[in-house]
Amino acid sequence: MTADLAGGYDLVVFDLDGVVYLIDKPIAGAAEAVGQLRGRGTAVAYATNNASRRAADVAAKLTGMGVAAEPAEVLTSAGAAATVLSEKFPAGSRVLVVGADALRDEVREAGLTPVAAADDEPVAVVQGYGPEVGWSVLSEASLAVRAGALWVATNTDRTLPSPRGPLPGNGSLVAVLRTALDRDPDLVVGKPGPALFTTAVAQARAERPLVVGDRLDTDIEGAVTAGLDSLLVLTGVSGPADLLAAVPAQRPTYVAADLAGLFRPAAESAVPPAAEDAGGWRVARDGDTVTLDGAGDPVVALRLLCAATWSGVPLSGIKAASDAAREVLSSWRL
Structure with missing residues (x-):
């Protein structure tokens, strides 16, 4: 081992x-x-x-980055959502798809019929992230859900990480319908x-x-x-x-x-760590206050402080007693 x-x-x-x-x-x-x-x-x-790519496309993307991957090793919320819908409705049932082509393809491969309008009388609306999702398809989805269609979201991640910072994710698009419909999705499939x-x-x-x-x-x-x-x-x-x-x-x-x-x-890496695993840092707790002193790996300091905050110390109660501690807490915006 x-x-x-x-x-x-x-x-x-x-x-x-x-x-x-x-x-x-x-x-x-x-x-x-x-x-x-x-x-x-x-x-x-x-x-x-992320429901904007199918498993094979994700595996190809990873392989192109030098990360070894096979399609069978990739599980996407798009595939999971399509599977759930195929278990709930008969083959050929119409599903209004809000999202990327990958989600539409998964719905079709699951034996269902993807549609784009409420007038098609879909039995369900499935909503996943797609960079081209706009007002028109969201409006059709809103009308379909009001008419009784099951509303399934692949996930509700508010943001997507990017090199430029967090970007709106599917959860932000779900929030548009949540606001319009004044209710939550019937089912969220992903994490x-x-x-x-x-x-x-x-x-x-x-x-x-x-x-x-x-x-x-x-x-x-x-x-x-x-x-x-x-x-x-x-x-x-x-x-x-x-x-x-x-x-x-x-x-x-x-x-x-x-x-x-x-x-x-x-x-x-265990969090919280054993008390003796300080790595150059020292913490002292006094009621609702914990003081960080010393210097070292910031992740070690984080693990030590988790022991305090997870047992009742508020973030506002974290104090610094050294220059290194002040620098770390400042970098964490505390």
Whole structure:
């Protein structure tokens, strides 16, 4: 058994946006991390809420970035949504598709008939991210749902990570309909629902799976819901302040700056850490206040502070007692 974090698991399920790549740019070290896992015989899977590409297209994109991937290893919310609809409605049923061509293709391949207008009397509306989604199709979806169509969202991620910063995600588009209809979707298929993860585990016949993600409200909450260990990497959406304020349902087993954390001892990423694992930092708690002193790896400081904030210290109660501590807290906007 390998002594590093990844060595304790027989399957690693990666989120994509914010973990392996940012839009169309690979994150440094991702290809090497996947290659190292494959080299030691660890199974790999990819689970994404992005419904704008089919599994084969995602695998091709990853391969083009130097990240080894097979279509069968990719689970998308588009494919999952189409499967759910095919189980609920007879073959040939009309489904109004809000999203990219990939979602439309998944619906068609599932034996259903994609349509674009409420006048086609669809039995359901399925809504996924698509960069060309606009007022016209959202209006048709609104009319269809008001007429009784089942409303299924592939996911409700408010944002997508990008090299320029967070961009509006499917959740922002779902919010348009939520405002117009004054209600939530009937079903959200993707993360934080556990289906993508449990499917990956079943396909790999894994006994010790690990989920790696960048979002607390989807990747990590989905892992917690599925009863799986998880690693939060700080290369995407959720940052240190988010982790410090995380509710129990969104708390990861581990946290690391990036995927290199997979290949360090698990104890160096466990959150919260053992009290003696300070790495040059010192924390002292006094009631609702915790003081950070010393210097060292910011992720170690983050792990130490999680022990305090997860047990009742508010973010406003975090204080700095050294220049390095002040610099770290400032970089976290605390």
